[in-house]
Amino acid sequence: MKHFIQGFFWLGAYVFVSLLPLFVVFIGARPAGRDFVTELSVALGFVGLAMIGLQFFLTARIRLVEAPYGLDVILRFHREISLAAVGIILAHPALILWRDRSFEIFNLPAQPPRVWFATISTLALVAIIATSLWRQVLKLEYETWRILHGTLAIVALGFALGHVIGVGHYIANLWQQLLWTLMVAVSVGVLLYIRVFKPLAMKRTPWRVDQVRDEGGDVWTLQCVPEDHEGFDFSAGQFAWLTLSESPYIIEEHPFSISSSALEDDYVEFTIKELGNFTRHIGKVPPGQRLYIDGPYGAFSFERYPAAGYMFIAGGIGITPIISMLRTLRDYGDTRPLTLLFAGARLENLTFVDEIEELKQQLPHLQTTYVLEHPPDGWDGEVGFVDAELIDEHLSDYPWRNQYFLCGPMPMLINVEQALMEVGVSHTHIHAELFNLV
Ligand SMILES: Cc1cc2nc3c(=O)[nH]c(=O)nc-3n(C[C@H](O)[C@H](O)[C@H](O)COP(=O)(O)OP(=O)(O)OC[C@H]3O[C@@H](n4cnc5c(N)ncnc54)[C@H](O)[C@@H]3O)c2cc1C
Incomplete structure (x- = not known):
């Protein structure tokens, strides 16, 4: 419940801050003689700008913000909402082009600095999207991409603010100046937090x-x-x-x-x-x-979701968070029914299998099933993949009373999630950890 309320609060805060420029910029005097299309285009630009500014906050790994959702959900949200933000920002010049029915704006040498600023900011945003969507096609190393991503984001935001100042509307009254100062201060503050203060704090805890x-x-x-x-x-x-x-x-x-x-x-x-x-x-x-x-x-933990029993489904190295949960349940002396389905290509890919079998002495209601794609001679476990049939066989009598934790390759996660939902398990009882955040 605590996480639900926190989650609701942060979502509300996100929407509020995204729309804040609309309240603030339109309370002062408006430039005279502007039509609806111009004002709409400006409004979209401001909302998009606030959304881009918020991305710094989203990706700063601030525990209070991450806790209700889990970092993977936050990063997925970041990806999707950034696309929406760039779309909204691109609508700003698109509406102006449509209003003027002229492409004069592309004649950059003849344009004032504010147009240059807007162009650089837009190009940086497009580059962010392209390098993120096609990082692997472009053969960008993860670390190179991260540096590029951060730098382009600063360029996009900085030049967008330069554009706002260059245009000079909606920056006159105290509230408007407060808004823009706050936005710059928060973005710079978040950057300083990530690059300076957080590593400094970590230096004290090696x-x-x-x-x-x-x-x-x-x-x-x-x-x-x-x-x-x-x-x-x-x-x-x-x-x-x-x-x-x-x-x-x-x-x-x-x-x-x-x-x-x-x-x-x-x-x-x-x-x-x-x-x-x-x-x-x-x-x-x-x-x-x-x-x-x-x-x-992360939010992938049985400790968050009280239940009558737990089912764990792991593929390969996806066993790591699950072995932590099993070891912890052992240390708590847990007596609830626990089921583990553990799949791997070969026997040597079933890391911790001996320890898991020993855990049964302390976890009396732990049932295990191992699934191998290429079993050795004499293998008496399951063969193949974890599929709907196998899941069905190992479900408890009241599957909806349990919570389910899945960690492994994507195709396995998709199949298992579908199989669980088909037998009536609510998606709110299914928790998956993905090892590829980016
Ligand atoms: C939440 C989570 C938990 C994980 N837990 C485990 C675990 O317990 N055991 C385990 O073996 N693996 C785990 N991984 C996967 C592990 O983080 C990656 O395999 C590793 O970072 C990639 O390094 P590499 O040397 O294997 O590949 P590299 O050659 O360095 O990179 C290959 C690809 O891996 C991805 N990658 C690289 N660096 C990062 C990074 N810093 N962050 C995110 N992705 C990156 C990129 O897509 C990159 O293109 C986990 C991943 C996540 C997201």
């Missing part, structure tokens, strides 16, 4: 890699201990961003689910599969290596 464990199947567990501080509390299933460096100011950081129990006070663990440029070297991280942990984030 961590150290204490152990690196080989889990088999190219998967490694990093056990991390806080250096001279208390660490942090988290809910089982949440994740954090790791920066493996002496300095928290470097741009490269990666999100990983915490795999240890939430009741473990001495350390946190991350279990990581070798996949790409960064993770490929994870097994070679030397014990003693300093790191910084930005977290916890």
Whole structure:
């Protein structure tokens, strides 16, 4: 309920701030002799500008804002709403072009600086959208893209404000000046928070890699201990961003689910599969290596959703948040019915399988089913993929009383979600964690 109210509040705040320029700019004197199309175009420009300004706030990983939704939902919202914001902003010049029935505005050398500012801002916005939608096609490395994304966003907002000042309407009275000053102050403040104050705070809470464990199947567990501080509390299933460096100011950081129990006070663990440029070297991280942990984030946790029982469905390395939940349920001495469906390509991809079987001694109502695409000889578990039929077989008698946690590859998540909804499980009881936020 707390999260629902908070979620509702932030959504209301978002709509309010997006529309704020409309209330503020139109309370003062209006420029004389302007028609409806011009005023509509200006209104759209202002709303779009406020929406773009709010993107800085959305992506700043502010825990109070993230908590009710989970960071993945916030980032998805950021993606969708940014497209809408750019659409609204593009409608601003489009209406002016339509009103004037003239393309003179494109004759840039003949135009005043305010038109230049608007053009640069618009081009920056279009570049943001293009590089985000087609990052992989353009072969942009994730870190390069992140720097470009942030820089273009600052350019777009800065030049848009330059355009507003250059046009000179709606900046005359005190309220209007307050609005624009506040907008600039909040955007600069958020940037300073992300790039300066947050790393500074993290510098005071460094961590150290204490152990690196080989889990088999190219998967490694990093056990991390806080250096001279208390660490942090988290809910089982949440994740954090790791920066493996002496300095928290470097741009490269990666999100990983915490795999240890939430009741473990001495350390946190991350279990990581070798996949790409960064993770490929994870097994070679030397014990003693300093790191910084930005977290916890996310809403993917049984601790948020009280229920008669839980069903966990994991694919491959998607087991990491789920093993954290199982370990935590064990530490709580939980006696509710728990079901785990765990799928992988081969046996070595079922990380933690021995430990999960041992957990049954302390979790008396834990039932497990393993599904392999390529089983070894003598395999007596399931073969193939987690599909509707398999889900059906393992559902409890009252499936709608349970909560469901899914983490794995996208096709699996889609199939499982559909299968659960077909047997009457409400979508509000289905929680999925995606490992590709971008
Ligand atoms: C919430 C969440 C929890 C995760 N938990 C785990 C886990 O427990 N264990 C595990 O092995 N993996 C986990 N991942 C996936 C892991 O973050 C990525 O595999 C890793 O960041 C990519 O690094 P790489 O070296 O494998 O690939 P790279 O070669 O560095 O990049 C390959 C692709 O991965 C994506 N990527 C790269 N860096 C980032 C970044 N900083 N943030 C987001 N995406 C990025 C980009 O799409 C990039 O193109 C999780 C991801 C998320 C979003």
